[in-house]
Amino acid sequence: QQAHMASDVNCLAYSHDGSIVATGGDDGKVKAWKGAHGYCYVTFTEHTGPIIDVKFNSTNALFSASVDGTIRAWDMIRYRHFRTFTTAKPVQFSCMALDPSGEVVVAGCSDVFDIFVWSVKSGRILDTLTGHAGPVSRVDFSPVENVMVSSSWDKVIKVWVMFLGDQRGGDKAENLQSNNEVLHVCFNHAGTEMALITIAGIIDFYDTSDSKEIKPARAGINCALDIAGGYKAEDLNKQYSRNAGQYVNTACYTPNDLALLVAGNTKWICMYDPINRVLLKKWPISINISLDGIREVYDWRAQTEAGDVNLLDDEDSDTEDKGLLKLPGVQKGRTATGKRSTRPAARTKFVVFAPNGREWAAATTVGVLVHSLDGAAANFRPVKLTYELTPQRVYQTLKEGNYAEAMLQALQLNDDDVLRSVFYGVAGNMIDFTSAQIPAGNLGQMLELVAAEMLRGKHFEFCLRWTLALMLKHALTIERVGLVPQLREIARAISDKSTDLKRIGDQNKYTMQYLQSMASQKRRLEVIKEEDEAEEKKRKLEEQAKVAQESGDKAVAAEAKPGKAKKKLKKTVSEEKAEQNGTTNTTDIDARPIKKRKGLKRKAAT
Secondary structure: OOOOOOOOEEEEEEOOOOOEEEEEEOOOOEEEEEOOOOOEEEEEOOOOOOEEEEEEOOOOOEEEEEOOOEEEEEEOOOOEEEEEEEOOOOOOEEEEEEOOOOOEEEEEEOOOOOEEEEEOOOOOEEEEEOOOOOOEEEEEEOOOOOEEEEEEOOOEEEEEEOOOOOOOOOOOOEEEEOOOOEEEEEEOOOOOEEEEEEOOOEEEEEEOOOOOOOEEEEEEEEOOOOOOOOEOOOOOOOHHHHOOOOOEEEEEEOOOOOOEEEEEOOOEEEEEEOOOOEEEEEEEOOOOOOOEOOEOOOOOOOEEOOEEHHHOOOOOOOHHHOOOOOOOOOOOOOOOOOOOOOOOEOOEEEEEEOOOOOEEEEEEOOEEEEEEOOOOOOOOOHHHOOOOOOHHHHHHHHHOOOHHHHHHHHHHHOOHHHHHHHHHHOOHHHHHHHHHOOOHHHHHHHHHHHHHHHHHOOOHHHHHHHHHHHHHHHHHHHHHHOOHHHHHHHHHHHHHHHHHHHHHHHHHHHHHHHHHHHHHHHHHHHHHHHHHHHHHHHHHHHHHHHHHHHHOOHHHHHHOOOOOOOOOOOOEHHHHHHHHHOOOOOOOHHHOEHHHHHHHHHHHHO
């Protein structure tokens, strides 16, 4: 269940049925996640460098490309690696694509500017395509024809005809010239249009319905103003500084080709209408102002004469840091100072639509963001409202004990406070009956309410009883309607609660262990204290005995002798009487010791 630790997610891909989401990160790991509940169930760690692209073929085999110069194929049934694609000389891959049949894999390089073609079946290199004069930024296949396009930083888009034995043009490909460096190129799902993105923030469209003559389709879209926004720590107080360094470098069409989703080195993800060239909607990837490029208001408080206070080095450094060259992010060597003067910037590296077109995902600085239409259904149904349906009426129905009717009225009214009051007002022994009366159209709304109350953390067992009753009464309906997001929220709430309980249990466990250890330590200290007191007493008695011996007082010496109790002299009865009368009689029979006198009495009695 671990994420891509301490690294960004560079790429992601949906399987053809949308049930699996694969991601690749800078840590060199490829992870597969269940689309239904968002849990990672397998991780591949064979790559030794950052992952730059992942793709699924038609048989749901997963392909991953890395800057370590290898492309690996993974069997998603047995969860094992079954093929490695590499070159004769080490290279760094920058992009990857699969043909529609899934039998050919191609990859572009960022160091040698070539494109390599492999056979998936044999793993051998079929061809090496040359001609680019800069790093290859993107390769993509047409979904309907044997045409592949490649974009590069050399401001050239090359169109390649594959699998026919001949190439178009004098240099093995037809060249389309651009005014700026091309960062991304992609086909729509019908294969009739191609969109390319330049570093200037311009999206150009080409008509590819006739592969023999690819020409510009219409005017492009300038998205520079749409993606503008967000000050960085090093920005000056000028309007144009907010736009510096912001561009888009990834895009994808919706499955019906009616919208184009673009993102890049900015905090915005924008959706455009490619036909009418208008902005439909845009989403910020985060509102966390600790990231660079998020703050919309210039922070004057952090500005000093030398610049932003967050970027200034600490002059009061220790002597061991003096003379070292400070480099951000360095952890070892002479340049490691333990400091970092930069902050992560808000950006998006990859966007992709699900095959069903109802959700899309983006690999961003803050993680993988998934936007879905499944949870956006409107719960407000005004056709079911009447003049008599008011909060007071709902509360009155609840007070009368008609829990099912009160719940239905609250769901129709769709007021949060009323819903919560009725939800907690249902008696525990009536939960099963009340949940059975909820119609199928309100199941999503009810599951959202249960998930929200679980996340609040109050009355968790009560919410679990509602969840169990809803699942038992409406399991088939939930599966048919597809209320996956709501179930995912409930699963997340249960997982969070389990984590919290585990943490509390561990804290209690360690607290009890600490108290037990402190108690045993206290007992040991008491024993040690008693032993020390006994030793001290013994030492004092020895000193007293020594002083008494030196002074000649034998009685005091006998009393002070350590290790022995004080011995009292045995007195006879006559001596006791004499002491009482003031006289002494040593010839009396009672002058025997007291113990012997008692013995004689016992013998006489016998």
